[in-house]
Structure formats: structure tokens, C-alpha cells
Amino acid sequence: MTIDLIVKNNLCTGCGVCISEDQSHQAKMIWNNEGFLVPSLGKSSTQDKMIKVCPFAIQQKNEDELGELFLKLPETQYHDKIGYYYGLYAGYSKEFRETSSSGGIATYVFNALLEQKIVDHLFIVKEVDGQYAYQFFSNVEEITQISKTRYTPVTLEKLFQELSKVDGKVAVSGVACFVKAIRLKQMYDPVLKEKIAFIVGIICGGLKSRYYTDYLAQEAGCKSEYSHAQYRVKNKESHALDYKFSCIEKSDKRIHMVDMQSLGDMWGTGLFKSNACDFCDDVLTELADISLGDAWIKPYRMDGLGNSIIITRTEIAELIVNGNDLVLDSIDENKIIESQSGSFNHRHNGLLYRIQLYKSQGRIVPFKRERVLKKQIFLLNMIQKNRLLTREKSIYFWMKFNDRQKFNNAIKIYLYKLRFVSKWTHRLIRFIQKIKL
Known part of the structure; x- marks a missing residue:
């Protein structure tokens, strides 16, 4: 299997990690006609090197093998659907919940990583000029600027291109396939395990084409170019599934919104989803240091402000979530699995x-x-x-x-x-x- 075959068979999720392995430096990430980011190869691109870090290639270790390599310790527990873990929780951050998607736990973790000097920089999806892309971030004073869910294609392409220029340690967030690609990269280059000191796994229901956002914008009433898409505008007086999509039409700067419940099931039907996601078997980002997702279980889903499920997989992650700002319940393995039952x-x-x-x-x-x-x-x-x-x-x-x-x-x-x-x-x-x- 080669990168070229991965792309031709619609098995690429656009993580972009393969670009860093092209010794010819000719490969780059581009938009394909289906609205996804994929690698474009040069004539001399070293596909034999690039394929080593592709999360969907045949040639590599699977999540069980990588989990044993990176996360297995005498004190960790193991479940065949959850992976290795220290603790299982559901709850929210008192400080960041109202300004964040779900329970604000991701923002809390990012804040703690910087404040406690566990890392010096975050490499996370951030808004730039009304659009979203992975960026380095280190200003703890502006932490709430990175606290929203984004259902639009992004790529890690710049991570390994710029990592050597960044002083100190870095934390990265990503969905399961992105996390796996980083772990494969760390396996082949162990120095990167120290440089990328923490990985936040975002539990994912499937990556969406950029056409998904275009569709939502039109449903919201935007008739021309738009920016500042917000995918999870909460209704704190209702339940967690009752949220809106909003965007700003560039021509008149007006905010347009649509109630997501009025559009039907956008996830269970697979609308606008990447084909590759149908061949991912990692539901809970098994290879991250901490895994975060929506708590789609009672009583948590009845709260419009949102709650998160939390799986700590390393000692550092476990220490972080034992902070005073969090309101957490310990839950069992069955509840974790139930929270993502549709995905399983x-x-x-x-x-x-x-x-x-x-x-x-x-x-x-x-x-x-x-x-x-x-x-x-x-x-x-x-x-x-x-x-x-x-x-x-x-x-x-x-x-x-x-x-x-x-x-x-x-x-x-x-x-x-x-x-x-x-x-x-x-x-x-x-x-x-x-x-x-």
C-alpha cells in the first residue's frame, strides 16, 4: 500500500503527518473535489517513508500494539473497547463550561498544561481571520479563544515542519486517526515523544467535508460568503442536543443561525462524512494521554450547558483532572461505552x-x-x-x-x-x- 493508493481509495482523513516524511519536500496538503484535505505528491516523493506514519496503511502497528508501547504501565487498567486508562469520569469545568463546547474540559486541560508548565506551547485548532486551522498557541490569558468545537477539515501538516523551530515542549489535540499518526511518528523518532509531551484526544463521530459547513451556512440563511462558523451554540435552558449553528455573512456582517434539530440527524446518517471514517475502529482515541467527548448519557445529556466524558490514560492526565475547578463524577466502563454507543x-x-x-x-x-x-x-x-x-x-x-x-x-x-x-x-x-x- 502507498500514499497514492490511500488517497485514490478515499482512505485519507487529511492528518498531513505523511508530508513530514517526504524527503523530496515536494508533497503538500490540498483540497480535493469532495471537500477534504489530502496529500498531493511530487514526482520524487518518498512514499515508502511517508506510508510509515499513515494511520490507515496496512504496514503498521494497530492501536492495541501502540497502546501497549506508549500507555501500558503496572498501574493502568485495560478494557478491550476503552483501551488503557487510569480514571473514567463525567462532568464539567466551572470556569470554562459556558464559553466552551460540551463541558469545557478541553479548555481546562489546555489551560492546566500551560499554567503548570507541563508544556510550553499548544498545537490546536484555532480561529484565524474567521477560518479554522491548526496553530501554535501559548497565551494562557487568551485561552477561551480556543474553546469551541469545529467540524471542518484541518491538517497537522505544519506541526512537524515547524516543531524544530519551537523552544520547549508541545501538547497536541486531535481525533483518533491524527493521534495514531503522531504515535507512529514518535515510534520511529523517539525524540519526538519528549518534544510532544501530551496528546489530547477528541472523541469523534466522523470527519465532515467542508461542504457540511457550506450546507449549514445556507440553511442558516447565508446567501454569499461567510466566516466565523460556530457549530455548537448552546441553549442552556434546554438539553445538550438542542444547539444551533451560526455564521457571519461577509457582505453585511449579519449573524445567521439555524437550529440543528430542525435539520434532522446529521451524524447517524453519515451525511458529508469522510469515507475513511468508516474504516476506523478507534472510538475513544485510545492512544491519547487524555480522551474527551460529549457525555451522551443520562443525566448529563439533559443539561444544555453540556458535560464531558473523560478518560485519563497517563498519570499526568489523572493529576490534571483532579483540580478544584472541575465538577466530576467517577463512572464505570459501561457508562463510558454507553456514552458512545452509536459510534460503537x-x-x-x-x-x-x-x-x-x-x-x-x-x-x-x-x-x-x-x-x-x-x-x-x-x-x-x-x-x-x-x-x-x-x-x-x-x-x-x-x-x-x-x-x-x-x-x-x-x-x-x-x-x-x-x-x-x-x-x-x-x-x-x-x-x-x-x-x-
Whole structure:
């Protein structure tokens, strides 16, 4: 497998770490026609080196092997779905909750890393001139400026290009595939383990094309260029799922908003999602120092201000979350898994079917951990088939129309079929279970 094959088979999530391994320095990250960032290779690009750090390549260690290498210690616990960990929690930051997405825990952790001199710099996604990109950040006085969720493609391309120029230690945040790429880079260059001293894992429901933001902007009422997209405008009087998207139209500087609940299920349907995400089996960013995500479980999901689940995987992470600013409950492994049950059902339970389907079509797929591959009944596989088709069509129709109304008209039949199959499959399963009881 090569980087070229990764890109051609839509298995790239745009992490950009491979760029740092191109000894010709010809490779760079570009936007593809589906609205994702992917590597563009030069004639002399050293793909044999680049592929070593690709999180979707066949050639590398899997998350179990890397977890054992980086996180396994006598004092850590292990769960085959959660990975290695010290503590499991749900809760929020009193200081950063109102200005942050979810429970404000990520902002709290970033603040603690800088204040306690654990690192000297953060490499995180930050707003620049109304757009979002990874940037170095070290001003603890402006920490609330980095406290929002962003569902738009970004890349780590600049991290290893600029890391040697930065004095001191660095913390990096990222989704599971980005974290894995960093760990692979550290495995081949152990000096980087000290330089990148802490990794914050952001639990991810799937990476979205930049067309997702364009669609939301049009639904919000923007008719021309926009900036300052905000994906999680909270309603503190309601529940955690009741939030809005907002953006600013450049022509008149007006703020436009749309209630996300009015748009239906943008995540379970796979709309605008990267194809590669359907071949990721790391639900909880198993290789990070700390893993953070939304607490989609009762009673936490009923609070409109938001709560986070927290998995500490290193001693430093455990010490950080024992600060006075946090309101935390210790929760058990089952609650952690329940909080991301939809992602586990899709990524693990449907993975074997997706792999077999793609192989039958002559398409390349990465090797996955055998223990997560499960056989499903035919009807559950039909849900997977319809979800794959809906994902693919959503990007195709947006590329074709670039218009919310035409898009909605074209995609509705696929959404209807997916809802129909899902509804009757789950009814049938409940009926069979009732009979057995």
C-alpha cells in the first residue's frame, strides 16, 4: 500500500503527518473535489517513508500494539473497547463550561498544561481571520479563544515542519486517526515523544467535508460568503442536543443561525462524512494521554450547558483532572461505552460488513483488529449499505448543486430509505428478543 493508493481509495482523513516524511519536500496538503484535505505528491516523493506514519496503511502497528508501547504501565487498567486508562469520569469545568463546547474540559486541560508548565506551547485548532486551522498557541490569558468545537477539515501538516523551530515542549489535540499518526511518528523518532509531551484526544463521530459547513451556512440563511462558523451554540435552558449553528455573512456582517434539530440527524446518517471514517475502529482515541467527548448519557445529556466524558490514560492526565475547578463524577466502563454507543454500533459492529463489501468491489481496505470484527444479521447489514450510499450521495449531490434546496430534494429519498430500513430492522430485533424472553 502507498500514499497514492490511500488517497485514490478515499482512505485519507487529511492528518498531513505523511508530508513530514517526504524527503523530496515536494508533497503538500490540498483540497480535493469532495471537500477534504489530502496529500498531493511530487514526482520524487518518498512514499515508502511517508506510508510509515499513515494511520490507515496496512504496514503498521494497530492501536492495541501502540497502546501497549506508549500507555501500558503496572498501574493502568485495560478494557478491550476503552483501551488503557487510569480514571473514567463525567462532568464539567466551572470556569470554562459556558464559553466552551460540551463541558469545557478541553479548555481546562489546555489551560492546566500551560499554567503548570507541563508544556510550553499548544498545537490546536484555532480561529484565524474567521477560518479554522491548526496553530501554535501559548497565551494562557487568551485561552477561551480556543474553546469551541469545529467540524471542518484541518491538517497537522505544519506541526512537524515547524516543531524544530519551537523552544520547549508541545501538547497536541486531535481525533483518533491524527493521534495514531503522531504515535507512529514518535515510534520511529523517539525524540519526538519528549518534544510532544501530551496528546489530547477528541472523541469523534466522523470527519465532515467542508461542504457540511457550506450546507449549514445556507440553511442558516447565508446567501454569499461567510466566516466565523460556530457549530455548537448552546441553549442552556434546554438539553445538550438542542444547539444551533451560526455564521457571519461577509457582505453585511449579519449573524445567521439555524437550529440543528430542525435539520434532522446529521451524524447517524453519515451525511458529508469522510469515507475513511468508516474504516476506523478507534472510538475513544485510545492512544491519547487524555480522551474527551460529549457525555451522551443520562443525566448529563439533559443539561444544555453540556458535560464531558473523560478518560485519563497517563498519570499526568489523572493529576490534571483532579483540580478544584472541575465538577466530576467517577463512572464505570459501561457508562463510558454507553456514552458512545452509536459510534460503537456503527464502527465496530458494522465494520466487517463494510470491509467485505469493499473487497468484493475490488477496493482496498486497511487491516483492522480482528477482535472488533463482528458478523451481523442481514437486516443490520442493510442499514450499513444504505448509510454508505447516503454518505456517498450527500457529497455527490452537493458537488453537483451547491444549493441547499436542490440538495435536500435529491438526498431525501436516500434518507427515507435509510430511516425505513433502520426503523423496521430495530422493530424486528425487539420483537425477536421479546419472543425469546
